[in-house]
Structures are given as C-alpha cells and as structure tokens.
Amino acid sequence: MSPRPSKSSTVLDRILSLEIARVTERAAVAAARLRGRGDEKAADQAAVDAMRREMGKLPIIGTVVIGEGERDEAPMLFIGEKVGSGHGPKVDIAVDPLEGTTLCAKNMPGAIATMAMAEGDSLLNAPDVYMEKIAIGPGYAKGVVDLDAPAEENIRALAKAKGVKPSDITALILERPRHADLVAAVRKAGASVRFITDGDVAGVIHTADPETTGIDIYLGVGGAPEGVLAAAALACIGGQMQGRLVLDTDEKRGRAAKMGIKDPRKKYDMDDMVRGDCVFAATGVTTGSLLTGVRFRKGLVETETVVMRAATGTVRWIRAEHRQLEKFHL
Numbered sequence: 001m002s003p004r005p006s007k008s009s010t011v012l013d014r015i016l017s018l019e020i021a022r023v024t025e026r027a028a029v030a031a032a033r034l035r036g037r038g039d040e041k042a043a044d045q046a047a048v049d050a051m052r053r054e055m056g057k058l059p060i061i062g063t064v065v066i067g068e069g070e071r072d073e074a075p076m077l078f079i080g081e082k083v084g085s086g087h088g089p090k091v092d093i094a095v096d097p098l099e100g101t102t103l104c105a106k107n108m109p110g111a112i113a114t115m116a117m118a119e120g121d122s123l124l125n126a127p128d129v130y131m132e133k134i135a136i137g138p139g140y141a142k143g144v145v146d147l148d149a150p151a152e153e154n155i156r157a158l159a160k161a162k163g164v165k166p167s168d169i170t171a172l173i174l175e176r177p178r179h180a181d182l183v184a185a186v187r188k189a190g191a192s193v194r195f196i197t198d199g200d201v202a203g204v205i206h207t208a209d210p211e212t213t214g215i216d217i218y219l220g221v222g223g224a225p226e227g228v229l230a231a232a233a234l235a236c237i238g239g240q241m242q243g244r245l246v247l248d249t250d251e252k253r254g255r256a257a258k259m260g261i262k263d264p265r266k267k268y269d270m271d272d273m274v275r276g277d278c279v280f281a282a283t284g285v286t287t288g289s290l291l292t293g294v295r296f297r298k299g300l301v302e303t304e305t306v307v308m309r310a311a312t313g314t315v316r317w318i319r320a321e322h323r324q325l326e327k328f329h330l
Contacts, residue, residue: 036107066094110288116232138238204230236308
C-alpha cells in the first residue's frame with residue numbers, strides 16, 4: 001500500500017511511535033489490573049487516569065477533539081481538554097482509554113486501550129454521540145459501498161467488486177437490538193453475519209485484512225469516538241469508511257453546532273474524519289483477535305501494541321516487557 005499523502009509529516013516526525021505506544025501501554029496495564037472485577041467505571045477510570053498522566057509527558061500541545069464518557073456518564077478525557085507538555089507541535093487527539101469496558105469488567109476477549117494523533121485541526125471534532133458506520137478494506141474502487149445504500153445493495157456490490165458470490169461475504173455487526181433489521185437485510189442478501197458484543201474500533205480494523213480475519217465489511221451504529229479512531233486506523237492501513245453522526249435530539253444538535261458542525265445529517269468520508277498524516281496506537285487489555293492482552297508475571301509486565309502511521313503506511317507490532325513496575329503505579 002502506498003503511503004497516504006501528507007503535508008504534515010514533519011509535525012508528527014517529532015512524535016516517536018514509542019512515545020505513542022507508551023501512552024496506550026500505561027492505560028492498558030492500569031485497566032488490566034481490574035479485569036474480571038465487574039466494575040466497568042473503575043476500569044475505565046484507571047485507564048483514563050493512566051492515559052492522561054502519560055500524555056502529559058509528550059512533547060506536544062495537544063487538544064482532545066474526540067473524547068469519551070458523556071453518553072455513558074463514565075470518567076472521561078473530555079473534549080477540549082489540553083494535554084501534553086505544552087511545548088512542541090499543536091496536535092489533535094482522539095482517545096478511547098478503554099474500548100470495551102464491559103469486556104474488561106467481564107474479562108472477555110477484545111478490550112483495548114487506543115488513541116490517535118494528527119496535526120491540529122485534522123481530526124473531526126464531534127460530540128460523544130452515536131455514529132452510523134460502514135467500512136471495507138483496501139483494494140476497491142472508491143464508492144463501491146455507500147452509507148445511504150440499502151444493506152442488500154452494499155453486499156451485492158462488494159461481492160461483485162471482490163469477484164465472489166454474496167454468500168462469500170461476511171459482515172461484522174455489533175450485537176444490539178437496534179440492528180435487527182440490518183442483520184435481516186444482510187442475511188437476505190445471502191451474506192453471513194459475525195457479531196461482536198463490544199469493540200468496534202478493532203471491528204473496523206478487521207476489514208483491512210479479510211484474508212486473515214474473515215471480515216469483509218463493517219456495518220451498523222456505534223460510538224462516534226470509536227468511529228473517528230477507526231477511521232484513523234484505516235487511514236494508515238488502507239480501506240474505505242463513511243459515517244454519519246446520530247444527532248436525534250435538540251440537545252445533541254446543539255452540542256454539535258457548538259463544535260462547528262453545520263449540517264447534522266452530513267455524511268463523512270474517511271478524509272472528512274481524518275485529514276493528512278496521523279498516528280494510531282492500540283494496546284491489548286484482554287486477549288482478542290487483534291492484540292494479546294496484558295500479562296502480569298513475576299517482576300515484569302508484558303504488553304502488545306500496534307502503532308500505525310498514515311504518511312508512511314507503516315505498521316509496527318510492539319511486544320514489550322516492562323521491568324520498572326513503579327512506572328505503572330503497581
């Protein structure tokens with residue numbers, strides 16, 4: 001895959017991928033200490049605190065433009081919060097310190113700590129609401145699928161572009177009552193459905209490598225923060241994504257308007273959500289199909305992190321052993 005063109009690569013050149021990885025590593029380890037304890041808010045709070053603490057060390061002037069917590073009344077790195085050392089390039093930050101709070105609380109597969117960083121004014125600044133999403137991997141002509149097209153039409157179009165039958169297509173969908181009609185439509189088209197209970201950032205990323213993951217398309221409604229983070233990942237590794245904010249109340253539309261969103265029904269392409277260069281990082285909290293979870297061993301902590309860069313198309317897998325455990329506040 002060719003690198004994504006960027007005028008801002010010199011800005012992010014100053015931010016080493018290892019520094020980004022340390023942020024998600026710290027959040028993942030903090031959350032992993034509470035795996036299986038049944039307390040979603042405590043795990044989320046631990047991840048937030050660790051991520052905020054570590055981001056404060058980065059040589060950036062950062063602004064959180066995509067945060068978490070408003071909708072679920074969870075602890076948050078709030079939208080508009082300033083992070084970083086206060087010295088260095090101005091950057092936008094998107095965070096989900098613990099994607100899959102329920103997965104972590106129940107010690108189920110797929111919880112991750114994740115963030116994305118881009119040059120200032122490059123990431124979609126949106127309220128913490130829901131977002132309609134559709135995503136596919138690389139290698140297809142632009143516009144093969146469309147958020148406004150019926151699910152059956154998208155399945156048939158993708159199958160034709162891939163050179164297979166609709167029955168060879170697998171769609172990944174969050175298992176929610178709101179998706180009952182969507183699931184029925186996908187199956188009516190002949191495709192199969194794989195459900196996930198949480199974790200749609202990783203779910204969207206899975207579309208980038210269908211030969212390995214078996215996932216051809218992601219469909220449905222999930223969180224807007226997760227949507228922007230997923231778009232950042234696809235910007236690095238290739239693929240297509242569209243999203244639309246679900247602004248179905250006056251209060252939500254008012255919040256969006258304050259952030260400069262003039263059209264509440266706007267359909268966002270990937271380039272609308274992530275412009276130019278960006279860096280994406282995720283660390284496993286519980287072992288899932290994307291990343292191995294944190295392992296606590298005598299005298300050390302093991303983590304696995306993926307770091308992606310849009311300008312270069314580079315994907316780094318970092319398996320780390322941490323021996324200075326006091327840095328994790330253990």
